[in-house]
Amino acid sequence: xxxxxxxxxxxxxxxxxxxxxxxxxxxxxxxxxxxxxxxxxxxxxxxxxxxxxxxxxxxxxxxxxxxxxxxxxxxxxxxxxxxxxxxxxxxxxxxxxxxxxxxxxxxxxxxxxxxxxxxxxxxxxxxxxxxxxxxxxxxxxxxxxxxxxxxxxxxxxxxxxxxxxxxxxxxxxxxxxxxxxxxxxxxxxxxxxxxxxxxxxxxxxxxxxxxxxxxxxxxxxxxxxxxxxxxxxxxxxxxxxxxxxxxxxxxxxxxxxxxxxxxxxxxxxxxxxxxxxxxxxxxxxxxxxxxxxxxxxxxxxxxxxxxxxxxxxxxxxxxxxxxxxxxxxxxxxxxxxxxxxxxxxxxxxxxxxxxxxxxxxxxxxxxxxxxxxxxxxxxxxxxxxxxxxxxxxxxxxxxxxxxxxxxxxxxxxxxxxxxxxxxxxxxxxxxxxxxxxxx
Amino acid sequence: xxxxxxxxxxxxxxxxxxxxxxxxxxxxxxxxxxxxxxxxxxxxxxxxxxxxxxxxxxxxxxxxxxxxxxxxxxxxxxxxxxxxxxxxxxxxxxxxxxxxxxxxxxxxxxxxxxxxxxxxxxxxxxxxxxxxxxxxxxxxxxxxxxxxxxxxxxxxxxxxxxxxxxxxxxxxxxxxxxxxxxxxxxxxxxxxxxxxxxxxxxxxxxxxxxxxxxxxxxxxxxxxxxxxxxxxxxxxxxxxxxxxxxxxxxxxxxxxxxxxxxxxxxxxxxxxxxxxxxxxxxxxxxxxxxxxxxxxxxxxxxxxxxxxxxxxxxxxxxxxxxxxxxxxxxxxxxxxxxxxxxxxxxxxxxxxxxxxxxxxxxxxxxxxxxxxxxxxxxxxxxxxxxxxxxxxxxxxxxxxxxxxxxxxxxxxxxxxxxxxxxxxxxxxxxxxxxxxxxxxxxxxxxxxxxxxxxxxxxxxxxxxxxxxxxxxxxxxxxxxxx
Numbered sequence: 001x002x003x004x005x006x007x008x009x010x011x012x013x014x015x016x017x018x019x020x021x022x023x024x025x026x027x028x029x030x031x032x033x034x035x036x037x038x039x040x041x042x043x044x045x046x047x048x049x050x051x052x053x054x055x056x057x058x059x060x061x062x063x064x065x066x067x068x069x070x071x072x073x074x075x076x077x078x079x080x081x082x083x084x085x086x087x088x089x090x091x092x093x094x095x096x097x098x099x100x101x102x103x104x105x106x107x108x109x110x111x112x113x114x115x116x117x118x119x120x121x122x123x124x125x126x127x128x129x130x131x132x133x134x135x136x137x138x139x140x141x142x143x144x145x146x147x148x149x150x151x152x153x154x155x156x157x158x159x160x161x162x163x164x165x166x167x168x169x170x171x172x173x174x175x176x177x178x179x180x181x182x183x184x185x186x187x188x189x190x191x192x193x194x195x196x197x198x199x200x201x202x203x204x205x206x207x208x209x210x211x212x213x214x215x216x217x218x219x220x221x222x223x224x225x226x227x228x229x230x231x232x233x234x235x236x237x238x239x240x241x242x243x244x245x246x247x248x249x250x251x252x253x254x255x256x257x258x259x260x261x262x263x264x265x266x267x268x269x270x271x272x273x274x275x276x277x278x279x280x281x282x283x284x285x286x287x288x289x290x291x292x293x294x295x296x297x298x299x300x301x302x303x304x305x306x307x308x309x310x311x312x313x314x315x316x317x318x319x320x321x322x323x324x325x326x327x328x329x330x331x332x333x334x335x336x337x338x339x340x341x342x343x344x345x346x347x348x349x350x351x352x353x354x355x356x357x358x359x360x361x362x363x364x365x366x367x368x369x370x371x372x373x374x375x376x377x378x379x380x381x382x383x384x385x386x387x388x389x390x391x392x393x394x395x396x397x398x399x400x401x402x403x404x405x406x407x408x409x410x411x412x413x414x415x416x417x418x419x420x421x422x423x424x425x426x427x428x429x430x431x432x433x434x435x436x437x438x439x
Numbered sequence: 440x441x442x443x444x445x446x447x448x449x450x451x452x453x454x455x456x457x458x459x460x461x462x463x464x465x466x467x468x469x470x471x472x473x474x475x476x477x478x479x480x481x482x483x484x485x486x487x488x489x490x491x492x493x494x495x496x497x498x499x500x501x502x503x504x505x506x507x508x509x510x511x512x513x514x515x516x517x518x519x520x521x522x523x524x525x526x527x528x529x530x531x532x533x534x535x536x537x538x539x540x541x542x543x544x545x546x547x548x549x550x551x552x553x554x555x556x557x558x559x560x561x562x563x564x565x566x567x568x569x570x571x572x573x574x575x576x577x578x579x580x581x582x583x584x585x586x587x588x589x590x591x592x593x594x595x596x597x598x599x600x601x602x603x604x605x606x607x608x609x610x611x612x613x614x615x616x617x618x619x620x621x622x623x624x625x626x627x628x629x630x631x632x633x634x635x636x637x638x639x640x641x642x643x644x645x646x647x648x649x650x651x652x653x654x655x656x657x658x659x660x661x662x663x664x665x666x667x668x669x670x671x672x673x674x675x676x677x678x679x680x681x682x683x684x685x686x687x688x689x690x691x692x693x694x695x696x697x698x699x700x701x702x703x704x705x706x707x708x709x710x711x712x713x714x715x716x717x718x719x720x721x722x723x724x725x726x727x728x729x730x731x732x733x734x735x736x737x738x739x740x741x742x743x744x745x746x747x748x749x750x751x752x753x754x755x756x757x758x759x760x761x762x763x764x765x766x767x768x769x770x771x772x773x774x775x776x777x778x779x780x781x782x783x784x785x786x787x788x789x790x791x792x793x794x795x796x797x798x799x800x801x802x803x804x805x806x807x808x809x810x811x812x813x814x815x816x817x818x819x820x821x822x823x824x825x826x827x828x829x830x831x832x833x834x835x836x837x838x839x840x841x842x843x844x845x846x847x848x849x850x851x852x853x854x855x856x857x858x859x860x861x862x863x864x865x866x867x868x869x870x871x872x873x874x875x876x877x878x879x880x881x882x883x884x885x886x887x888x889x890x891x892x893x894x895x896x897x898x899x900x901x902x903x904x905x906x907x908x909x910x911x912x913x914x915x916x917x918x919x920x921x
Binding site for chain 2: 046050334337347349350351352353354355356357358359360361362363364365366367368369370371372373374375376377378379
């Protein structure tokens, strides 16, 4: 039985068991209908031209998650938390919310879980208003995620709140099922003038095949500031498909920072919709991958109104036989005069066998705009390495330093110092050196 | 003097009428509309082609029947109805002419109107011209002078008769019949075109030039150009196109193949000015062209194009850099206005080591037009030290047009160095202000800025063409303003 058939048969069972509001049932069924018709994308789809799903889909994934909490040893997973600072935590184990490890709140804001949001009448208004509103219905995996909406993070920040500490959302996979498919669904609503920092992570504890198809909707109201960090540093057995949709209102600033280090297969669909004036959107990406790894970034920034800005910067470093894909699309509508849209994609191919496919794409319908994109593919500067070595720095460290400097533009965008340190450590580990940098 | 502002320029661009829209009443020998094996055979027999050529065409036709029209390009149009097109139209056959004096005076008149009076060309500009009207080559000049150097420059129909070994060897070797829908169609029904062979070590002493014109209504033009530069030779080749004003859409599907053997260099320049349709977007030529060149070791191919015409353009002159140290270049200005749509760009396929390519593309969109750049840079895994620089800039005039860029970059070799940059802008008020405050009038400033914008490409054109291209762009450049 192939995965699509399995999903079809699982869907009925899922609909019967999963409690939710009637409206949600409807949305799920419609989305599933879409998925059923379109199926999985193939390389004939322009958006999947360089990305083959064959390997990823060829598994007998367990689709329905259990309802009871799995056991997890805090000591096993503690290292994945940013324990240096106090955070709100939403922890999910094998797709199920783990209240022991989590620290949620309803105090002046809601930092809780999707399952209660879609079943409790208290949240009905919020869910009705926002849920599934900005999801791009042309994306196969977004539809699939919508149809299996059950669990995930639900964050609703009212007006004029600066959330005092970052929110960590972590999805663990403990390897209870040999092959598991997870489909978390997050909804983030940030009210006027509010400010929030969110860190999202998907992590396997054991080497079992897991496919995570996650979807996050983010709504930023007037003057809201949202910093979102995605840490993708899973084991080599994991595959991740991330769909993130951002809708911004007047003068809001949303930054999505994606750090891709791990996982066998990673695909990021990131879409920004600017609904009003004077909005800033920031998209930052840092990829550093090695043996047999694959990372694909598909981004879209849709400028709909005048006087907005977008800044996009993606840096990629590709070792061994890894493959990178970057597709950055910027659309500027006719109405969106005075738009400033900048996009940059820099790549380094370090070893033979590494490859990169990149397609920065501009579609511009307004005349008074400044839009540019730049894309480079290159190598480490031999002379600079020689210089460092002549100063007594070993070759490996010299290269690592150069790479770190190359990616520093992105790293320094991290606004949480502890997280920056964490990322630096991951980079050092990945490069197998002691960077011992002051951060 | 009235102030010349960007709005004036815009207006000028918008109201500029097509100057080449005349129709010459020359009796034409035209096939009935429709396409089937019989028509393909008829075209072949009309040309007295040998059997291998007929078979080649039929093979292409059979392949074409199985193909579907591509839809991936960023253009929308009503697909041509392939059964309503006449696939062969020739000015009534004349006996073979020895000198220009014997050419039909009306035909000569046409050329005068085109501004390419053959006599004049002959005397003044030292350019050898092959003229293709409604798919048939009608006049080739300078044949004798070229012949002395061993250069073959003749209609391809003649080459099939007289140099079958060359045609057989190279025709379809760069753009195979199966390449795409329009290339297959062209392979089946092409009626004429230019053929050019530069022997080993010969530096072609003059520019070779072909003028294409669609004259007859309800016809398609399918010409085929084959340029072979043997080892160590050099040739500069020009191509110009015009068509009369018609309400219907005419189809132009050409194939150009360039072969640059070791150490050879080919410079191929195009000024494409097919009828673009009127202000309401009615009529105009569909220009679906496949152009490709192959570079052997140390060879160089350079494409320069100025695209101002056609209702719909679909054109990607490409270079296959097969040999080590080969070089590919692409310089393009594409101007679209009214309802024109252009989807154009290039492909640089790096296969050999130390290969280099440069892409400079300038798009200017006005009116309600859509202008797309679509390019591919591919570095194969064996192409060590490949180098590419791409730049695509778009200038938007007015708020109803669009500029699009679709650059694909695929790299499989770690030693590759790729740089790509693209910008979109209008003529900035700050730029104008800066010029103004230095004492440069707005009028001159605009000329200066637009000139600067397209100069990278204009500079690459041979002299005579550069002048024509500037005229075509209808943008006042240096010296012509003020």
